[in-house]
Amino acid sequence: MLSIQHLVGGYSQLSVLHDVNFEVKSGELVGLIGLNGAGKSTTINHIIGMLTPQQGTIEIDGVSLKTDANAYKQALAYIPETPILYPELTLREHLDLVIKAYGLDEQVAWQRADELLTTFRLNNKLDWFPVDFSKGMKQKVMICAALMTDAKVLVIDEPFYGLDPLAVRDLLVLLEAKKQAGVAILMSTHVLATAQQYCDRFVLLANGRVQASGTLAELQAEQPGASLDEIYLQLAQGDQHA
Known part of the structure; x- marks a missing residue:
């Protein structure tokens, strides 16, 4: 489980996040929703360790970067x-690097990788370099690298940009399988129609604060029948006018 408690953070001395609290439980896909500048990327950068919290804690199953950096990193894929x-590594070498970084069993990991590469139609491109890949193909490489690990928590930032419709469908199928295997998934996206269909819960950010969180039904309590788009826009506009 990913747990974020009383997170205050940002860049240098500038606080962008203000007392952010939410959890992503095992076997759950949570959508992190917000307009540009709402704090989504800053939140993700704190989770993956690119930024250090000014206050608060970020833990995976009770472990933080401060208490056990290696265990935390082994439990997280991004x-x-x-x-x-x-640019100097082939696709094969990138995946070998992932295997070594996560200490994976080589035979098991390559079996998983072969399945993922086949799904995303990259299995005949193992000796290609990044310069040979389109943006969508590069995104598929990142997806394969993350999903071949044993990570307990998966953080995904805007995964649908650059992917063709078939790849989007394949990714959603794979995320459902990860959920069934008990992985906690946090996904930031602007594609709210897809999020509404596939996410179990939502965390709605505006101006660095959690404005609302819960299932779609819970968020619709005050706006019966409203879409996720409509709920978020009303919350964001209300926050700006407050």
Whole structure:
């Protein structure tokens, strides 16, 4: 389980997040929703360790970066919005690097990787370099690298940009399988129609604060029948006018 308690954080001395609290439980897909500048990327950067909290805690099953950095990192996998690949490494070498970094059993890991590569139609491109890949293909490489691990928590930032409709469908199927295996998934996305259909719960951010959280039914309590889009826009506009 991913637990964020009383998180205050940002860049240098500038606080962007203000007392952020939420959890992502095992076997759950939680959508992190917000307009540009709401604090989604800052929250994610704190979770993956790129930023240090000014106050509060971030833990995976009771472990934080401060108490056991290695255990925390082993339990976490991340799919960034913009693919990050080493230009001098082939696809095969990237996946080998993931296996070594996570200490995975090589035979088991490559079996998983082969299945993922086949799903995303990359299995015949193991000796290609990043320069040979389109943006969508690079994104698929990042997805394969994250999903081949044994991570307990999966953090995904805007995964649908650059993916073709078939790849989007394949990713959603794989995320459902990860959920069934007990992985806790936090997904930031602007594609609210898809989030509404696939997420179990939502955390709605505006101006660095959690404005609302819960299931769609819980969020609709004050706006019966409203879509996630409509609920969020009303909350965001109300916060701006407050």
